[in-house]
Amino acid sequence: MLPARRRRKGPAAGRLLAAALTLGLAACQANREEAVAPSATPEVAPAALAANPVAPAFRGLAGWEADDHAAALATFLNSCPWFADQPASLALDYPDSSTGTVADWRRVCADAQRLPAGDGPAARRFFEQRFRPIAMEHADGSRDGLFTGYYAPRLRGDWQPSATYATPLYSLPDWAPGERRPTRADIAQGALAGRNLELIWVDDPVDAFFLEIQGSGLVDMADGELIGVRYIGQNGHGYVPVGRVLIDWGEATADDMSMEVIRAWLAANPDRAQALMNENPSYVFFERRGPDAIVGNLDVPLTAERSLAVDWGHVPRGAPVWLDIADDPTVPGGSLRRLMVAQDTGGAIRGAVAGDVFWGFGDDAAAHASGMRARGQLTVLVPAAAAAER
Incomplete structure (x- = not known):
């Protein structure tokens, strides 16, 4: 032993x-x-x-x-x-x-x-x-x-927001002492807007959500550059698995639960997708890295x-x-x-x-x-x- x-x-x-x-x-x-x-x-x-x-x-x-x-x-x-x-x-x-x-x-x-x-x-x-x-x-x-398990996903992004690239990846805020940390729902409602924290903008909020789960990945930028991004911190709120939320909502069973099931549900229910993601108050911040290696x-x-x-x-x-x-x-x-x-x-x-x-x-x-x-x-x-x- x-x-x-x-x-x-x-x-x-x-x-x-x-x-x-x-x-x-x-x-x-x-x-x-x-x-x-x-x-x-x-x-x-x-x-x-x-x-x-x-x-x-x-x-x-x-x-x-x-x-x-x-x-x-x-x-x-x-x-x-x-x-x-x-x-x-x-x-x-x-x-x-x-x-x-x-x-x-x-x-x-x-x-x-x-x-x-x-x-x-x-x-x-x-x-x-x-x-x-x-x-x-x-x-x-x-x-x-x-x-x-986790893997390195590949996303599409741009340096500036547009109708196509509308979902920001944020860098880690410099929190003031005693400052209330916003939840995912708060951030989705603009709690970090105006603080110049947008690292890049990506074209799919679901891809951005799964990037948070994986912690690092690659992004094909609209100008042809390939960059890496990785986890640098989170907002201090507890992590809630959205798969468990789907089970609680009666939308899936425990036996069938997987990331593919979650992704398929988000794609099939765009009007409820943000509400599901908001059930996880934890939010991940990123930093830019080179593309050579994760x-x-x-x-x-x-x-x-x-x-x-x-x-x-x-x-x-x-x-x-x-x-x-x-x-x-x-x-x-x-x-x-x-x-x-x-x-x-x-x-x-x-x-x-x-x-x-x-x-x-x-x-x-x-x-x-x-x-x-x-x-x-x-x-x-x-x-x-x-x-x-x-």
């Missing part, structure tokens, strides 16, 4: 880290410290690695040996620039556990960068030697949580079927995480047991055992994402040096 996250006796460290992550990391980038040297590791031939059995600490992870660890390693390496930009002494403490300091993570990154690309046995051995698995759990000790809120490229969006109040940024979904018809093949990396977050993801799988681009990705609503378990891989101090 895998060890669960231990409850820390005092929450002060977790609160301090939350403040540091939300308020201080941008300022810390000017203080970038020297890289941490790799740990002393004996070289092991790939053939010997392949012959080695699974390390004892990882035997509780069903499907671990069969995974593509080289693909997971390549995804993890994308996280390493984030660790390089933080102060080495920053402690990645959370309300109920510690996952080491940035220096610990830099060391494992340095080791990872020494490995040959595409060598699955070497990658597996790296994860087994450099990390220890810690099972995530809810406050009541239960381990099952909800996992959904990046998550870690500011690193997302990898299809390897990047996971999580609640960063519980799961460390950039960490490898083992996702275990078994016997669920909403995921391709009925199960998803895979080493992923926590490289994104979203306003609707809450708790220690929850996440969104990034499925990539295109129709297949959209189909996988829209149909996914699975129960599963999550295990965080913590640097072995940090785990030894727990």
Whole structure:
């Protein structure tokens, strides 16, 4: 059995880290410290690695040996620039556990960068030697949580409003202290008008609504430019799934619910579409990004079927995480047991055992994402040096 996250006796460290992550990391980038040297590791031939059995600490992870660890390693390496930009002494403490300091993570990154690309046995051995698995759990000790999917949609937009491009995507407001945050309905009625917050304008309010759910996407601009946009914040109101609203209205059943069902209902009921969307008071704000890659809120490229969006109040940024979904018809093949990396977050993801799988681009990705609503378990891989101090 895998060890669960231990409850820390005092929450002060977790609160301090939350403040540091939300308020201080941008300022810390000017203080970038020297890289941490790799740990002393004996070289092991790939053939010997392949012959080695699974390390004892990882035997509780069903499907671990069969995974593509080289693909997971390549995804993890994308996280390493984030660790390089933080102060080495920053402690990645959370309300109920510690996952080491940035220096610990830099060391494992340095080791990872020494490995040959595409060598699955070497990658597996790296994860087994450099990390220890810690099972995530809810406050009541239960381990099952909800996992959904997301993808990168493609919209059409313009820099100025017109009869065709009439739906704005807003940048994050600079809220005044004590200012009431408008709901989605308020914003639809013009609550943010006149504040010069319009990032771009798009041609379909339903596409804009689903972009909020996905968190990032591409936009084909009317002048021929292709831009990326991504989640940068939300209005502070709780997320209400409109699929559940449709069920409550008697317009759909729980068994049939999916993003396709919601989209079809919105298209068939344009006179009620805004009313349905307004049932979700949460509203997402965006920032512009380049078109080369979809990046998550870690500011690193997302990898299809390897990047996971999580609640960063519980799961460390950039960490490898083992996702275990078994016997669920909403995921391709009925199960998803895979080493992923926590490289994104979203306003609707809450708790220690929850996440969104990034499925990539295109129709297949959209189909996988829209149909996914699975129960599963999550295990965080913590640097072995940090785990030894727990």
